Amino acid sequence: DSPRYAAVAPWTHDADGVSTWEPPVSWRPLPRRDDTTRDDYDVIAAVNRHTVMPWGWTHEQDNSKLVVEEDGAVHELVREIGVNTYRNTDLSNDRAAHDYWAATQDYWAMVRGYFDNLETGTQGFHIEDDAEGTLLYGPVLEAGQRVLFGIATAEEAYAEAETLLNSQITVVE
Template sequence: MITKGLCLSAVMALSINFGFSQESKKQQDIKSIKSMCGCYEVKFNFAETFQYSKDSVNYKPSKTKHDYGLEWVELVEDTPNKIMLQHLLIVSDKMIIKHWRQDWLYENTDLYSFFKDNTWKFNKLAKKDVKGQWTQKVYQVDDSPRYEGTATWVHVDGKDYWANTTDAPLPRREHTKRDDYNVLKRRNIQEITATGWNHEQDNDKLIRDNNGKDVLLAQEKGLDVYTKVADSKCLAAQNWWTANKAVWKNVRDKWDTVFAADKDLTLKNDVDKKPLYSFLFDLKPDAKKAESDAIIDNFVVKQ
């Protein structure tokens, strides 16, 4: 765990005092974010650390998880105030899975914060509260929302990291196995390293009621280690993205329309017993936008 004794606003002030303008600081941030692109061997590690269940006899903690993957991180969008990174998981040269996506927005004021039960609350932040910050918006494999948070990138003592705490749905590794909690409070640290980058987590497994009251059920530690390898090892994913990027742009454009409503969002868990990703993964690369639009419309609960 990185010690964060120096508050982030003080870090910003120190940067300016030492001759780093806000613009040069922003360029450092952009360099760190874009350095997460490329081909990576990834080790996924999670362990439940503490349990607080009142039923200690019957409570079943999650098993310690160690997994491995090869991922290509594609730079999809690169503008001064928005950077989009799409993760592609390589199972084999002939099997590529569109994985999660992370968007980085500079001084963003619009957040969809996860509440519970497939519902996200829209929040409008004050500009002064996000000055110099980057919002990380994380999306599911079907580009539906997952979690979002805003914080300052920190570049001190040879370290480059971004740290934030936010609420999220159950992780993919648990949502089909656990139903005894409904919110994961994620303490995320994404740190750039000499060999790639790390995603470190200290998470709370929460039971949240309809009034937003939380009960802590358990805690876990996570460490995903991304080690940079030659881009040629991820050639299959690069080719897959070239063939499929048009249909997924249609999907993102539809979601942008949904998010632009700037109001709370609730999604159905399934339609005709199929989850959203299953419908979208079945689309052909040349599928029309109207087809993907209709699929997403079927999952958005009308307010």
């Protein structure tokens, strides 16, 4: 999805090869599916924990749908807790994934570099996005596709993506 669900936290690593990423509780906008169909809550207070283990990884969610009253009072409408488990597999037909990465890795390195610069060179940043989540991530992915199909170089595609990123990201001074 787009960075509307982004969070920042360090990874922790233990001696058994288990690494966990758990950001603090953060308020997030409604999921697209709810933003267009519901009006009974205003924001989600969310924690998403990712734990990588030798056999795969887990994604745990602990989310509260919150109602924010006009006087600023906040109350929980419902709490959702979920666990997704992913196991490493040996894919026999993973050539397309390897081909994609080989063709686009330089482009994605530039995109990651853009966000690395934001994270280390600013007090913070805010990303504007619409409820459909397509104004930012869709065109950035499409630029990567042009690299894959040889329509653009990584540098040309990144110049496009950078223009879009700059138009939707506000740096906090």
